[in-house]
Amino acid sequence: MALLDIRDLxxxxxxxxxxxxxxxxxxxxxxxxxxxxxxxxxxxxxSVTCLTIMGLNPKRNTVSSGEALWKGKDLLTSSPRExxxxxxxxxxxxxxxxxxxxxPVHTIGRQLVEAVMLHRDVTKxxxxxxxxxxxxxxxxxxxxxxxxxxxxxxxxxMRQRVMIAMALINDPDLLIAxxxxxxxxxxxxxxxxxxxxxxxEDFGSAIIxxxxxxxxxxxxxxxxxxxxxxxxxxxxxxxxxxxxxxxPYTWGLMGSLPRLDADVERxxxxxxxxxxxxxxxxxxxxxxxxxxxxxxxxxxxxxxxxTAHDADHLQKCHLDQETKDxxxxxxxxxxxAEAG
Amino acid sequence: MxxxxxxxxxxxxxxxxxxxxxxxxxxxxxxxxxxxxxxxxEQAKRACLVQxxxxxxxxxxxxxxxxxxxxxxxxxxxxxxxxxxxxxxxQRIKEAAPVTASLxxxxxxxxxxxxxxxxxxxxxxxxxxxxxxxxxxxxxxxSAHPVWIGLIFEYVFGVKLGWTPIAxxxxxxxxxxxxxxxxxxxxxxxxxxxxxxxxxxxxxxLYVRMIRANVMETLNEDFVRTARAKGAPERQVLxxxxxRNALLPVVTMLGMDIGIALGxxxxxxxxxxxxxxxxxxxxxxxxxxxxxxxGVIVFATVAIIIFNLLVxxxxxxxxxxxxxx
Numbered sequence: 001m002a003l004l005d006i007r008d009l010x011x012x013x014x015x016x017x018x019x020x021x022x023x024x025x026x027x028x029x030x031x032x033x034x035x036x037x038x039x040x041x042x043x044x045x046x047s048v049t050c051l052t053i054m055g056l057n058p059k060r061n062t063v064s065s066g067e068a069l070w071k072g073k074d075l076l077t078s079s080p081r082e083x084x085x086x087x088x089x090x091x092x093x094x095x096x097x098x099x100x101x102x103x104p105v106h107t108i109g110r111q112l113v114e115a116v117m118l119h120r121d122v123t124k125x126x127x128x129x130x131x132x133x134x135x136x137x138x139x140x141x142x143x144x145x146x147x148x149x150x151x152x153x154x155x156x157x158m159r160q161r162v163m164i165a166m167a168l169i170n171d172p173d174l175l176i177a178x179x180x181x182x183x184x185x186x187x188x189x190x191x192x193x194x195x196x197x198x199x200x201e202d203f204g205s206a207i208i209x210x211x212x213x214x215x216x217x218x219x220x221x222x223x224x225x226x227x228x229x230x231x232x233x234x235x236x237x238x239x240x241x242x243x244x245x246x247x248p249y250t251w252g253l254m255g256s257l258p259r260l261d262a263d264v265e266r267x268x269x270x271x272x273x274x275x276x277x278x279x280x281x282x283x284x285x286x287x288x289x290x291x292x293x294x295x296x297x298x299x300x301x302x303x304x305x306x307t308a309h310d311a312d313h314l315q316k317c318h319l320d321q322e323t324k325d326x327x328x329x330x331x332x333x334x335x336x337a338e339a340g
Numbered sequence: 341m342x343x344x345x346x347x348x349x350x351x352x353x354x355x356x357x358x359x360x361x362x363x364x365x366x367x368x369x370x371x372x373x374x375x376x377x378x379x380x381x382e383q384a385k386r387a388c389l390v391q392x393x394x395x396x397x398x399x400x401x402x403x404x405x406x407x408x409x410x411x412x413x414x415x416x417x418x419x420x421x422x423x424x425x426x427x428x429x430x431q432r433i434k435e436a437a438p439v440t441a442s443l444x445x446x447x448x449x450x451x452x453x454x455x456x457x458x459x460x461x462x463x464x465x466x467x468x469x470x471x472x473x474x475x476x477x478x479x480x481x482x483s484a485h486p487v488w489i490g491l492i493f494e495y496v497f498g499v500k501l502g503w504t505p506i507a508x509x510x511x512x513x514x515x516x517x518x519x520x521x522x523x524x525x526x527x528x529x530x531x532x533x534x535x536x537x538x539x540x541x542x543x544x545x546l547y548v549r550m551i552r553a554n555v556m557e558t559l560n561e562d563f564v565r566t567a568r569a570k571g572a573p574e575r576q577v578l579x580x581x582x583x584r585n586a587l588l589p590v591v592t593m594l595g596m597d598i599g600i601a602l603g604x605x606x607x608x609x610x611x612x613x614x615x616x617x618x619x620x621x622x623x624x625x626x627x628x629x630x631x632x633x634x635g636v637i638v639f640a641t642v643a644i645i646i647f648n649l650l651v652x653x654x655x656x657x658x659x660x661x662x663x664x665x
Contacts, residue, residue: 056568080574088571095569100562105584105660114580115570150660166570 001072002029003173003206004053009066011045011052020277022048024230025066028223030174035200035207037221037238039214039253041274045230046210050176052076054093055083089119092167096179098159102151108135108162109147115166134165137202138195157188164195168203175200176208181216193219214253218242226250229275229285232304236313244328246307246315248290251331284318292319292327348652352645359641360413364406367630374398374630378423419635424627429635432620437639439509440616442528443535443608444601448594451540455547455590460583462548463555474548481545486604490538490611497534504534507613539608543597550593554586561585588659595651599644 011023023045030036038046051057053068053075068075070086078086087093095101103111112131113124120127128147135143138161151159160180167175177196181189197220200207209220217224217238224241226234226249234247245251252270272289275281281288287297296318304316307324317324367374374396379388392398397405412418419429462471498506510527522531558564559582567581606618613619617636624632656662 054569056565084571084573086571087569093569095562095566097562101566103563103567103581103585105588105658106580107660114567114572118571152661163566166566 002069003032003071004030004208005067005069006049006053007067007069009049009052009064009068011048011057011062011064013057014061014063015278018278021230021280022277023052026225026227026232028225028232028235030206030208032173033200033204033206034222035209035220037209037211037217037224038227039211039217039224040227041212043274043277044227045277046227047178049227050093050178050208050210054087054091054176055080056087056093085119088115088172089170090172091174091176092170092172093176093178094160094163094167094180097183098156098163099183101163102159104151107148107150108154112147112162112166112169115169119170130169131165134169135162137168137199138162138165140165157184157191160184160188160192161195164192164199168199168205171203172205174206174208176210178210179212180209181213182211189216196220226253229280230277231285231316232314233286233316234314235304236310236315240310240313243332244307244309244313244325245331246313246324246328247286247317248292248319248327249286251327252289254331254335284316292323294318344656345653348649352649355645356642359645360410360638361406363634363637363641364409367634374423413638419638420631422624422629422632424624424629424632429631432632433617433635433639436615436617436620436636438512439614440602440605440609440618442509442512442532443539443605443614443616444598446532447536447539447543447601447605448598450536451544451547452594454540454544455551458544459548459551460555460578462552463559464578466556471552474552478545478549481541482549484541486538486542486607487611489541490534490608493534493538494611505531506534509614509616535608535612535614538611539601539605542604543601546597547590547593551586551590554589555582558582558586588655591651591655591658595648595655598647602640602644 006026006028009023009026010021012019012021026045026049028036038049040046048057052062052064053070055075055078057064064076066076070091075083075086102108106114109128109131112134113127116122116127116130117124122130132143132147135147140146140158140161146154151162154162160183164180180196181192184192193216196207199205207220209216211217221238224234224236224238225232226241226247228249234241234245234250236244236246241250242254245254249270252268255268256270270289275285275288283299284290284297284302287293290297300318302316302318304314307313307315308321315324375389375392375398378392378396379385397408400408412420417430419433421428422432458470458474458477462468462474465471494506497503508531510531511523512525512528513523563585564577564581567577572581602617605616606622608614609616609618610622617640621633621636623629624636
């Protein structure tokens with residue numbers, strides 16, 4: 001049994017302008033100790049997917065359907081109390097902006113201790129010792145002296161380390177990281193990523209890594225979900241995705257990766273804007289921006305189907321297999337040429 | 341922390357000097373002649389004027405006058421004697437200050453209770469019936485003048501329903517034996533119910549609005565989501581994470597508003613005939629009794645300075661971010 005099994009998950013928000021379908025019919029599963037990368041532009045539904053799993057969407061205007069089976073138990077139908085017991089203990093989460101994700105009026109020690117004591121029946125002293133242990137594990141220098149400092153006394157990278165320490169403090173089975181490196185500068189990003197990789201080996205947690213950065217995915221993920229406008233458009237094992245990308249949107253993402261070694265005047269970009277989820281385009285949602293658009297794309301929604309070569313590689317595109325293979329090979333060749 | 345304390349106290353002292361100087365200049369160096377006021381205005385006798393001028397030290401140069409004034413004030417805590425009644429100003433203020441303090445501090449407690457409970461509840465249930473009712477209350481509270489509200493309350497609760505007294509003050513520690521006035525804690529409370537409600541309404545309305553906005557804003561903060569993601573129950577999220585942050589600015593506002601409220605207390609004291617500082621000042625102004633007016637101003641200034649100092653220290657204590665600056 002998979003650790004987390006998401007089946008036909010949909011989430012919509014009621015707003016003053018109408019219903020926004022933020023996530024539609026998403027399926028995926030996460031195995032023990034594995035890493036799933038979810039990639040896509042801002043507003044494609046990747047964060048909402050994870051907040052739905054955690055039960056952290058505002059209750060007032062959110063409607064979710066489908067199933068989120070955690071160890072066989074549906075999180076969507078769990079009571080708030082059951083969810084609370086899972087959150088921070090079995091599933092924990094790291095957020096995008098470390099500058100605002102810690103409470104400014106409590107010391108980091110107190111916030112870490114709180115996380116332990118919410119789930120473990122231990123004394124404050126033991127909780128504090130555990131907090132110190134985790135601060136050392138995430139590489140806070142002189143952790144003994146820093147544990148009683150306030151968040152504003154730490155840099156962004158250090159705060160994200162504290163967030164990671166807080167997320168791992170109860171030995172979770174799954175860690176959801178929502179763009180954990182986006183708000184950090186490049187060198188810090190690399191440090192945080194390698195830290196997460198190392199800690200995953202030590203703690204054995206599964207990770208869902210939400211990002212818009214394919215580089216991060218290549219670095220850390222085992223499986224990848226590419227999302228576009230609330231839908232999954234491609235889903236594959238990471239090498240498969242990079243070697244045989246099947247969806248024009250994925251090609252666009254790969255083409256727009258900046259390269260230090262290539263001599264290009266400007267970055268390739270996907271033309272146009274992400275569509276409004278209030279009134280999404282008809283047919284394939286990517287068709288207004290797709291360079292390969294055909295008549296059928298404008299009217300018929302493509303199904304998420306396995307490719308001809310690989311039953312585990314799913315894609316959602318009307319293009320014929322030949323064209324896809326040709327374009328994927330072209331992209332790969334271009335990448336190789338640039339690299340080599 | 342220590343340096344912060346020292347700096348704040350030095351600032352408070354400087355502020356005290358400036359305010360007393362300005363007050364002094366306005367009252368003693370201005371065009372009106374204090375000696376004339378002492379001797380009964382236009383019909384003042386010459387002999388009386390000469391004597392008063394000497395007694396008040398008006399024949400000395402201005403800096404010497406200010407020095408004497410300050411020396412009397414700082415060393416002997418003496419605010420002088422009333423021009424009109426020759427009564428000690430200190431004595432008058434000693435009688436009036438507890439009345440105003442009862443009104444303002446009791447009112448502050450009342451408006452904080454209303455502000456916190458209604459404000460937090462409306463923030464947690466926006467657009468609910470209570471939230472909408474609270475917003476109507478805010479509109480009325482902000483728009484209506486205390487004198488008007490005071491008169492309406494007096495008429496409805498005092499005259500029509502007969503629930504409360506409509507005027508006067510009762511001493512908390514019991515009235516002087518021969519005065520025939522009621523006294524004691526219960527009478528004190530009973531006499532102040534209407535004044536408190538009148539006085540607190542405007543601020544309660546402002547605080548409901550401010551606390552509601554702060555709590556709603558804080559509820560959307562990332563660290564609140566972090567607390568929920570840790571598995572904290574809603575009550576703990578609210579108390580330990582939301583309120584602690586949302587109420588920080590309220591502490592600052594409270595410090596400033598107590599000063600403003602002292603000014604607002606004049607209206608309430610007038611409507612309910614409470615012999616507080618506001619009424620004392622108004623009587624002093626109409627009698628051209630500068631010593632009294634000046635005494636009230638200096639006393640109120642010192643009270644506000646001390647109160648603000650306490651609030652600043654409290655704020656530095658509860659907000660770690662400004663502790664070191």
